[in-house]
Amino acid sequence: MFDFTITARNNRARTGVFSTIRGDLITPVFAPVGTQATVKTLTPEHLKDIKATLVLSNTYHLYLRPGDDLVAELGGLHRFMKWPRPMLTDSGGFQVFSLSQTRKIDDDGVTFKSHIDGSTHRFTPERSVRIQENLGADIIMAFDECSDPNDSEYSRIAMERTHRWAERSLKAKRRADQTLFGIVQGGVQPDLRAESAKFIASLGTPGIAIGGLSVGETKQQMHDTLDVVTPLLPENKPRYLMGVGTPEDLINGVLRGVDIFDCVLPTRLARHHSAFAPEGRLNMMNATFARDERPLDENCDCYACKTFSRAYIRHLIMARELLAGTLLSIHNLRALIRLMEDIRVYIADGTFEERVPDLLRQWQGNVARHKKS
Amino acid sequence: MFDFTITARNNRARTGVFSTIRGDLITPVFAPVGTQATVKTLTPEHLKDIKATLVLSNTYHLYLRPGDDLVAELGGLHRFMKWPRPMLTDSGGFQVFSLSQTRKIDDDGVTFKSHIDGSTHRFTPERSVRIQENLGADIIMAFDECSDPNDSEYSRIAMERTHRWAERSLKAKRRADQTLFGIVQGGVQPDLRAESAKFIASLGTPGIAIGGLSVGETKQQMHDTLDVVTPLLPENKPRYLMGVGTPEDLINGVLRGVDIFDCVLPTRLARHHSAFAPEGRLNMMNATFARDERPLDENCDCYACKTFSRAYIRHLIMARELLAGTLLSIHNLRALIRLMEDIRVYIADGTFEERVPDLLRQWQGNVARHKKS
Numbered sequence: 001m002f003d004f005t006i007t008a009r010n011n012r013a014r015t016g017v018f019s020t021i022r023g024d025l026i027t028p029v030f031a032p033v034g035t036q037a038t039v040k041t042l043t044p045e046h047l048k049d050i051k052a053t054l055v056l057s058n059t060y061h062l063y064l065r066p067g068d069d070l071v072a073e074l075g076g077l078h079r080f081m082k083w084p085r086p087m088l089t090d091s092g093g094f095q096v097f098s099l100s101q102t103r104k105i106d107d108d109g110v111t112f113k114s115h116i117d118g119s120t121h122r123f124t125p126e127r128s129v130r131i132q133e134n135l136g137a138d139i140i141m142a143f144d145e146c147s148d149p150n151d152s153e154y155s156r157i158a159m160e161r162t163h164r165w166a167e168r169s170l171k172a173k174r175r176a177d178q179t180l181f182g183i184v185q186g187g188v189q190p191d192l193r194a195e196s197a198k199f200i201a202s203l204g205t206p207g208i209a210i211g212g213l214s215v216g217e218t219k220q221q222m223h224d225t226l227d228v229v230t231p232l233l234p235e236n237k238p239r240y241l242m243g244v245g246t247p248e249d250l251i252n253g254v255l256r257g258v259d260i261f262d263c264v265l266p267t268r269l270a271r272h273h274s275a276f277a278p279e280g281r282l283n284m285m286n287a288t289f290a291r292d293e294r295p296l297d298e299n300c301d302c303y304a305c306k307t308f309s310r311a312y313i314r315h316l317i318m319a320r321e322l323l324a325g326t327l328l329s330i331h332n333l334r335a336l337i338r339l340m341e342d343i344r345v346y347i348a349d350g351t352f353e354e355r356v357p358d359l360l361r362q363w364q365g366n367v368a369r370h371k372k373s
Numbered sequence: 374m375f376d377f378t379i380t381a382r383n384n385r386a387r388t389g390v391f392s393t394i395r396g397d398l399i400t401p402v403f404a405p406v407g408t409q410a411t412v413k414t415l416t417p418e419h420l421k422d423i424k425a426t427l428v429l430s431n432t433y434h435l436y437l438r439p440g441d442d443l444v445a446e447l448g449g450l451h452r453f454m455k456w457p458r459p460m461l462t463d464s465g466g467f468q469v470f471s472l473s474q475t476r477k478i479d480d481d482g483v484t485f486k487s488h489i490d491g492s493t494h495r496f497t498p499e500r501s502v503r504i505q506e507n508l509g510a511d512i513i514m515a516f517d518e519c520s521d522p523n524d525s526e527y528s529r530i531a532m533e534r535t536h537r538w539a540e541r542s543l544k545a546k547r548r549a550d551q552t553l554f555g556i557v558q559g560g561v562q563p564d565l566r567a568e569s570a571k572f573i574a575s576l577g578t579p580g581i582a583i584g585g586l587s588v589g590e591t592k593q594q595m596h597d598t599l600d601v602v603t604p605l606l607p608e609n610k611p612r613y614l615m616g617v618g619t620p621e622d623l624i625n626g627v628l629r630g631v632d633i634f635d636c637v638l639p640t641r642l643a644r645h646h647s648a649f650a651p652e653g654r655l656n657m658m659n660a661t662f663a664r665d666e667r668p669l670d671e672n673c674d675c676y677a678c679k680t681f682s683r684a685y686i687r688h689l690i691m692a693r694e695l696l697a698g699t700l701l702s703i704h705n706l707r708a709l710i711r712l713m714e715d716i717r718v719y720i721a722d723g724t725f726e727e728r729v730p731d732l733l734r735q736w737q738g739n740v741a742r743h744k745k746s
Binding site: 036037038040041042043044045061065066070073074080081082290291293303307308309311312314315316318319321322323325326327 | 409410411413414415416417418434438439443446447453454455663664666676680681682684685687688689691692694695696698699700
């Protein structure tokens with residue numbers, strides 16, 4: 001269990017199989033985010049339809065509501081939300097640190113106030129692991145400190161704390177049916193990232209996460225950081241780039257040896273009436289779609305594209321009908337999952353690296369318009 | 374086409390088959406309401422899963438947005454919203470008369486202001502039929518005036534206008550693949566209702582609607598009105614009780630010879646976090662459900678009940694996750710569709726009438742708690 005077998009390589013990019021008790025994960029993989037034990041607006045049937053294999057859920061949110069003890073009492077997260085396939089929970093670290101005004105960090109842990117009712121709570125590495133054991137995801141994360149990438153002085157402090165907390169997280173872990181990944185931090189400083197990669201690799205966890213990216217650094221800094229980190233990680237363990245990303249981030253991440261991604265972008269874009277499409281991101285409120293009988297993307301095999309016209313989806317948006325968000329979520333998630341499926345084929349046939357410029361060009365419109373918004 | 378064959382009788386209650394070009398409707402039938410070309414939060418697949426056979430959509434709403442011309446251009450409502458089974462549109466009459474502050478009625482039609490942007494529009498019987506032809510539902514309605522049931526003097530005026538408009542609607546109708554139902558009005562005055570029933574029956578439409586109920590009259594008045602009207606209608610034509618209703622209304626309506634019902638209640642209750650259940654209507658926000666592993670209704674075969682616990686649905690509500698509304702809509706609609714399926718079995722085996730007290734008792738909790746809210 002939790003073995004990673006590499007099935008094909010294309011320079012640093014690779015395809016692989018990561019085994020869990022709930023089935024094998026074929027990598028590279030994009031995981032939809034189900035923050036509050038639901039991928040917003042979708043049923044588990046929709047998730048199976050779009051061929052999602054891994055779903056992420058958030059420890060911070062579920063700890064606060066409905067409570068990890070309640071989820072445990074009801075048989076764990078898989079049973080609670082009826083997602084029978086592999087799941088991953090974050091450690092709560094990132095969410096807690098995002099509450100910049102209402103949390104205090106010390107060497108032992110973090111005290112923070114709930115965004116729901118302002119009540120005071122405390123996470124430590126041990127507490128985070130205990131909560132994640134209650135939730136019962138297949139892949140859980142060490143408790144880490146995600147620092148501002150532009151605060152170079154603080155990055156060392158946060159990184160060293162992350163390392164101590166990774167050791168404590170590992171020590172606290174009890175369940176054999178879960179695997180815990182250590183998290184590489186170090187901001188955008190190559191020396192710190194290298195140090196962190198070596199330290200986390202030395203812990204011997206079955207997978208390694210790369211944290212603190214997509215939090216304010218430039219695309220170039222993200223690429224440079226990956227160029228430093230992944231070569232220092234063991235080949236035979238999956239690498240998980242947390243909270244990333246856009247289609248271009250997925251392509252660039254795989255190119256640099258990343259295996260697992262998650263991001264709220266597809267469902268967030270859906271709530272903002274946007275769809276991934278070959279001609280670039282579509283703002284589906286646009287009047288040009290009022291009589292457009294084409295699907296969102298003629299090449300897409302999702303339920304929304306196989307069934308409905310752009311005109312209908314625009315009507316739903318204009319009429320404030322919630323089905324619009326469901327259909328756009330299905331499509332946007334499927335678009336990224338299809339991208340990963342394509343990338344796996346390209347890696348297997350050895351053409352991925354040479355196709356990257358084309359792939360990036362193909363998704364360019366989606367990226368550019370996303371940045372402007 | 375549009376033949377009605379009665380397959381079983383139990384005193385005034387009956388089961389039957391109404392033929393349309395999109396398939397046979399087995400009656401008695403409850404139609405979910407898709408006001409704006411979508412049954413709120415549900416995909417057409419969900420509707421098929423709950424065994425919906427007839428869906429209603431609203432002429433007033435679709436005329437304003439996206440516009441009936443646009444729907445026609447895109448191939449009609451069935452194709453637009455991907456509902457391949459029978460559909461029914463109302464005439465817009467009820468919605469327009471509900472805009473009591475912003476509409477003016479004259480003998481030729483009604484001038485009204487859009488609830489969306491305040492723009493001025495005019496419906497006449499001819500216009501309503503033309504819009505409904507553009508939308509393309511299988512069953513369309515004559516343009517009628519729905520008056521306040523407690524304004525007995527005005528009821529005659531509205532009824533007589535409704536009769537003239539029914540004749541004009543019939544004359545305006547052109548499409549052979551659609552059937553138009555006349556509408557019986559007359560408030561809660563037995564003499565007017567009898568007069569209206571005879572007049573509308575004399576028009577020879579393939580089905581007859583009973584309008585102006587569930588708009589402020591008492592339950593007793595509704596029953597008394599049905600007791601006057603249905604015996605005066607031809608046996609071999611389906612009767613459609615518009616905008617009704619609650620589970621008890623469906624039972625009492627079938628008992629009095631009604632064949633078709635529609636109501637927004639199941640989806641509206643879903644948006645207000647309520648579920649039909651054997652022990653009475655459940656307010657799913659209630660803390661007693663926090664750890665309740667049972668489905669909403671152990672006897673229900675819907676996706677929500679077969680898949681999720683009350684605890685999970687309550688969590689979704691507390692976390693403001695939209696999936697809650699989807700699951701509750703699926704369940705509440707399926708509950709009424711199942712009730713109709715059961716009633717059809719009881720009519721066929723001749724036990725419906727004797728079961729009515731039990732059925733009403735069974736649904737009492739749902740009714741009582743609904744009235745209080």
